[in-house]
Amino acid sequence: MEEQAKMNERVLEKVRRALGRGAAIVDAPVAPEIHGAIAARVVEGSENLAEIFARMCGENHVGVEFVAAGEMSVRLVEFLLHEKVKRVAMSAGGLVSRLGAAEALRRGGVEARMWGEITLDEVYDFDCGVTDVDYAVAETGSLVVRASEGNGRALSLVPGLHVAVVEESRLLADLVDLFDVLGREETGSAVSLITGPSKTSDIEMTLVRGVHGPMRVQVFVVG
Amino acid sequence: VVKNMADEFDFEQSSSAAAGDERLKSAVSAATMRQYSGRQARLGELRDADALRELAGQIKQHALDHLDFYLERLIAAVERNGGKVHLVSTAAEAREVILGIAEKAECRSVIKSKSMVSEEIELTGEMERRGLDVVETDLGEFIVQISHDRPSHIVAPIVHRDRAFVGRLFSEYFKTAFSDDPEILTRQARGHLRDKFRRADMGMTGANFLVAETGQVCAVENEGNVRQSITTPRVLVTLAGIEKIVPRPADLGVMLKLLARSSTGQHLTVYTSLFGGPRKKGEKDGPEEFHLVLLDGGRSDILGSKYRETLRCIRCGACLNACPVYRKIGGHAYGHVYSGPIGALITPLMHGVEQYRELPQASSLCGACFEACPVKIDIPRHLVNLREEINSRRINGRVERMVYRVWAWGMGSPVLYRVMGAVQRFDLRRRGGKSGWISRLPFVAGGWTQVRDLPTPAPRSFHQLWKSKPK
Numbered sequence: 001m002e003e004q005a006k007m008n009e010r011v012l013e014k015v016r017r018a019l020g021r022g023a024a025i026v027d028a029p030v031a032p033e034i035h036g037a038i039a040a041r042v043v044e045g046s047e048n049l050a051e052i053f054a055r056m057c058g059e060n061h062v063g064v065e066f067v068a069a070g071e072m073s074v075r076l077v078e079f080l081l082h083e084k085v086k087r088v089a090m091s092a093g094g095l096v097s098r099l100g101a102a103e104a105l106r107r108g109g110v111e112a113r114m115w116g117e118i119t120l121d122e123v124y125d126f127d128c129g130v131t132d133v134d135y136a137v138a139e140t141g142s143l144v145v146r147a148s149e150g151n152g153r154a155l156s157l158v159p160g161l162h163v164a165v166v167e168e169s170r171l172l173a174d175l176v177d178l179f180d181v182l183g184r185e186e187t188g189s190a191v192s193l194i195t196g197p198s199k200t201s202d203i204e205m206t207l208v209r210g211v212h213g214p215m216r217v218q219v220f221v222v223g
Numbered sequence: 224v225v226k227n228m229a230d231e232f233d234f235e236q237s238s239s240a241a242a243g244d245e246r247l248k249s250a251v252s253a254a255t256m257r258q259y260s261g262r263q264a265r266l267g268e269l270r271d272a273d274a275l276r277e278l279a280g281q282i283k284q285h286a287l288d289h290l291d292f293y294l295e296r297l298i299a300a301v302e303r304n305g306g307k308v309h310l311v312s313t314a315a316e317a318r319e320v321i322l323g324i325a326e327k328a329e330c331r332s333v334i335k336s337k338s339m340v341s342e343e344i345e346l347t348g349e350m351e352r353r354g355l356d357v358v359e360t361d362l363g364e365f366i367v368q369i370s371h372d373r374p375s376h377i378v379a380p381i382v383h384r385d386r387a388f389v390g391r392l393f394s395e396y397f398k399t400a401f402s403d404d405p406e407i408l409t410r411q412a413r414g415h416l417r418d419k420f421r422r423a424d425m426g427m428t429g430a431n432f433l434v435a436e437t438g439q440v441c442a443v444e445n446e447g448n449v450r451q452s453i454t455t456p457r458v459l460v461t462l463a464g465i466e467k468i469v470p471r472p473a474d475l476g477v478m479l480k481l482l483a484r485s486s487t488g489q490h491l492t493v494y495t496s497l498f499g500g501p502r503k504k505g506e507k508d509g510p511e512e513f514h515l516v517l518l519d520g521g522r523s524d525i526l527g528s529k530y531r532e533t534l535r536c537i538r539c540g541a542c543l544n545a546c547p548v549y550r551k552i553g554g555h556a557y558g559h560v561y562s563g564p565i566g567a568l569i570t571p572l573m574h575g576v577e578q579y580r581e582l583p584q585a586s587s588l589c590g591a592c593f594e595a596c597p598v599k600i601d602i603p604r605h606l607v608n609l610r611e612e613i614n615s616r617r618i619n620g621r622v623e624r625m626v627y628r629v630w631a632w633g634m635g636s637p638v639l640y641r642v643m644g645a646v647q648r649f650d651l652r653r654r655g656g657k658s659g660w661i662s663r664l665p666f667v668a669g670g671w672t673q674v675r676d677l678p679t680p681a682p683r684s685f686h687q688l689w690k691s692k693p694k
Contacts, residue, residue, distance in 0.1 A: 004309055008298065011310035011519050015465070016291045018527030029289045031470040032281040038274045039477050056490075120455065120508045124421050140491045149505035153454040157447060175491075176476035182497075183472035187437065189304075189503045190453055193495035198447035201487075202363035202379065203405040204386045205254050211362060211413055212420070213447025213494065 034176065042139045042173045049138040049171045050221065056141025060196035061209065063218040072165070072222050073099040076130070079163070079218070080105060085128040087111045089118060089159065093150030094132035095222070096165050101130075115152045129155040129214075133166040135181065136221070139174045140195055143219060144182075147190040156194060162214040164194075168223045232558040234581035241552040247383050251375075251553040254382045255544040261488015262541055262595065268490065269480065279477050280599035283535035286435075286468045290526065293435040293468045294517075300438025304500025306513035310465070314344035317518050321346065321427075321460055322353055324514050328458045330355070330424035334416075336442075336449045337361040338429025339377060339538055340462050340518055342560040346427075358419050360448035362412055369396050375554030375562065378486050378540040383553050416448070426452030426510065430463035431537065432478055433515075436471050439499040440515065443482065443492040453498050459510035465517045466526075466534040478537065481597035486539035521573035530605055533568050535598040542592035542602060548585050557582060564592035564602045571609060580618045583609040626667075641686065648680045655679030 016024065042052055050066065057064035067075050076099060080088060088105060090096050092114040105112040113126075123129070132151050135144040143164050147153045156162050172178050182191065198213030209215060241247060266272040286293055298308045311317045317340075325333065333355050335347065347368060350357040359368040363380035367373065370392050374380030381389070390403035393411055402408065428449050432441040440461050442449045453459055469478065475497075483489040502509035525534055543549045543563030554562035558579065559570040567586060571579035583606045586592075592602040613619050614627055633643045655661045661677040663669065671677065 004307070007312075007316070008308065008310040011312055011465070011517075011523070012291055012294060014312070014519065014523045015294060015526065018523045019288070019291060020527075021291060024295065025289065025292045029285070029292060031285050031474070032278060034278065034473055034477060038271055038278060039480070041269060041480070059490075060493075115507070121421065124417070142491060142495075147502070147506060147509055149503075149507075152506070153450070153508045157450050157454060174476070175479055176473065179472045179474075179476040183437070187439070187497065189500055189506060189509055190496065190498040192450060192497075193491070194493070195491045195495075196493045198445065198493055200362045200409060200446050202361075202366070202381055203389050203408060204250075205257055205379070205382075206386070206405040208406050208409040211409060211446040211448075212360065212416060212451055 036176060039176045040174045049173055050168060052138040053136060053141055053171055053221070056138065057219060060141045061217075062141060062196055063216070064221065065219075066168075066221045066223055069222050072220065073101050073104070076101045076163070076165070076220065077104045077108065080110060080128065080130075081108045083128070083161065085110060085161065087126040088113070088128045088130055089123050089126045089155055090114050090130045091132040091151045091155060092116045093148075095167065096130055096132050097150070099165070115150055115155060120152070120154055123152070123154040123158045126159045128161040128163060129157075129159040130163045130165065131156045133164045133170065133219075134191075135170050135172050135178060136166045136219070137172050137175060137178050137193070140193075143194040143217075144178060145192050145194060146188045147192075148188055153190060153192070156192065157213050160210070160215045162194070162217045164217065164219045166219060166221055168221050171221075232578055234556070234558065234579075234585065237556040237558060238552045238585065241556040246385070247553050248551060250385060251382055252550050254376075254379055255550050258378075258486070258488055258540070259544040259595075262485055262544070265484035265488050265490060269484075275477065275481060276597050276599050279481050279597055280535060282469060282474050282477060283537070283598050284532065286470055287466065287526065287531055287534050290465065290468065293470060294465060296435040297433055297438055297468060300436065301499055301513075301515055302438075304438050304513070306438070306500040306515060309514060309516045310519070311516060312519045314518070314520055317344045317462065317516055317520070318346060318349050320516055321462065322350070324458065324460055325350075325355060325425055328425070328512060330456075330458055332419065332423045333357040333425045333427060334360050334419055334423040334448070334452055334456065335364075335427040336429065336444065336452050337364050337380070338427070338462055339560060340429060340464050340520075341427070342374065343520060344462075344518065346462070358416065360416050360419070360451065361444070361446060362409060365412055365416065366392065373555060376540060376543060377538050377561070377563075383555065420448075420451040420455050423456045425458040425460065426456035428452050428459070428461050430461050430467050431482065432469050432475060433463060433467045433517075434470075434472050434475065434497075434499075435468050437499065439472070439497045441475055441479075441495065441497050443479070443495050445487075445489075445493040447494060449496055450494055453496060453510065454508050457510060458512045458514075459498075459501075460514045460516060462516045462518070464522055465519055466522050466536075482537055482539055485541040485595065485597040525569070525572050528572070529608065530568070530572055532600055533565070533572065533602075533605055535600050536565055536569070537598060539597055541595040541597060545591040545595040547587060547589065547591070552585075557585070564606070565600070568602060568605050568609065576609070576613055576616070577618055580613050583613065641684075644684055648684065651677075652679050652682070
């Protein structure tokens with residue numbers, strides 16, 4: 001490791017020389033200020049965030065539905081049975097597990113397992129992942145998922161159908177707000193912004209949905 | 224056959240060949256026009272796109288002006304997250320460090336997502352030679368890998384290939400019936416790569432931004448292969464250039480609003496991932512080991528030169544899509560990893576102006592690249608500076624230098640300018656004769672009339688007309 005520290009110092013020294021500095025800077029330089037007025041596309045308060053979010057989901061080919069808190073569990077089960085999913089992997093320790101939908105799904109003949117009960121490798125054989133979402137961004141229609149003990153990275157990535165559940169109070173106006181919030185919080189080991197089903201246009205610019213991530217994404221906003 | 228990058232580069236030959244390839248030209252032209260018009264529409268959604276570009280440029284410039292400080296801050300932050308940072312000077316060092324990581328962690332299979340820097344250091348080939356089972360997982364890059372090709376566009380690597388080509392390639396590779404339906408072809412690749420994801424020991428990604436304050440990598444994509452790389456394998460390596468740094472998480476808000484819009488005409492890519500260390504205690508997926516390998520590879524030389532601003536580049540490809548020269552010749556003609564206007568600049572700067580002396584000429588200086596650039600790099604100005612430098616260091620040919628001298632002499636004096644204009648007008652009108660068209664010119668000018676006719680100039684110059692204008 002000593003070796004690597006020496007290599008690092010060598011490159012740093014070269015960079016310092018290129019910048020005309022004899023030694024490392026001690027005081028932190030002041031980065032350009034980010035004016036909300038320039039950067040923000042959506043300003044909270046002036047528009048209805050839920051409406052913008054729903055419109056952007058439409059543009060992103062994400063299904064979106066607003067559901068009252070008391071009806072969410074029933075609606076989720078109904079949706080999944082209607083989709084005829086066979087194996088559902090779910091986030092543990094958050095809103096999704098509190099919905100307690102697993103029992104009802106099992107009664108409906110669906111194998112429903114929580115993230116704590118299955119291995120990463122097993123997720124590859126599941127056709128649906130139901131996950132908690134930390135934030136949603138109205139400007140872009142993005143779902144923001146932080147990796148955590150209960151919310152594995154694979155859940156929103158590996159199964160062909162991703163169903164997300166987010167509380168309406170978690171809606172943020174803009175990317176600028178999001179990174180403001182993320183900058184102040186403990187972000188965990190990984191954060192993913194999900195803005196639609198996975199897609200590619202590599203072959204002759206022809207759009208194909210469903211490459212290495214889910215083919216379909218559905219979000220339920222709980223009011 | 225793909226030429227080795229180290230071979231003698233002949234831009235005249237490579238660009239003429241490309242310009243003569245009608246299929247290539249129409250494929251590249253269609254793709255770039257589409258991305259370009261997408262960009263135009265998407266930028267219009269922003270409150271003040273121009274002010275935002277200005278701000279993005281300032282943020283990147285600030286990071287470059289204090290790169291030493293932010294690199295140290297980044298290293299400290301990644302270490303705090305439990306990862307390791309390796310700063311390397313050369314491509315060879317980068318390869319050794321990465322292969323060393325793979326060997327030490329006993330990795331046999333590698334899933335690799337798209338990274339321009341990995342093209343710079345020719346990593347995939349080296350991994351294959353060392354016996355690693357490495358697969359490119361971006362669909363375009365996968366096609367590049369199995370056809371032993373090179374990417375020809377920063378964002379759309381196989382823009383030079385059509386669906387029939389991919390159909391034949393897959394039918395041979397997967398031993399299946401031929402199809403040229405992009406949906407079927409994509410599903411085939413999906414199935415093949417899913418198996419690779421599931422079993423990979425090591426994941427490799429590039430980076431769009433590195434956040435100094437939090438030690439996070441930001442990587443954007445549409446397909447989901449970057450996310451696979453940070454989810455399944457037990458070892459994760461991110462390879463990037465040292466210039467990718469931004470100071471704070473908030474800067475990502477600014478950059479991300481511009482990147483996808485400028486690049487593919489999306490408001491945001493499907494996936495934006497932030498990561499910067501191994502999985503935390505209790506997590507069941509994500510890497511156990513994280514390494515960030517940052518390549519200098521000539522960048523510190525550019526940093527110390529008058530071309531520092533060119534390091535702002537966020538590799539969106541907007542200047543390629545906007546460039547009338549790129550649209551005609553595609554990416555391979557530029558002879559190296561980076562093509563288009565930005566490639567014409569940084570390839571000579573990173574790999575030697577002697578070998579790539581012709582590249583800065585691959586521009587009409589129309590300024591479309593500057594207008595498209597989300598971080599406002601004044602590409603035309605830097606191209607002119609580089610041409611000037613090549614001329615004054617006598618790296619170009621004698622004839623070219625002589626032409627410049629005569630030109631400068633004539634353009635420097637109003638009298639000479641008018642005399643030369645009159646001589647030229649007389650000569651061209653004589654050549655055009657009655658038809659009013661010139662179909663052949665002598666010497667170097669002959670190149671111009673090879674594929675088109677030149678109309679003869681008007682009998683009187685603009686100056687003369689202006690003077691005789693009734694007051």
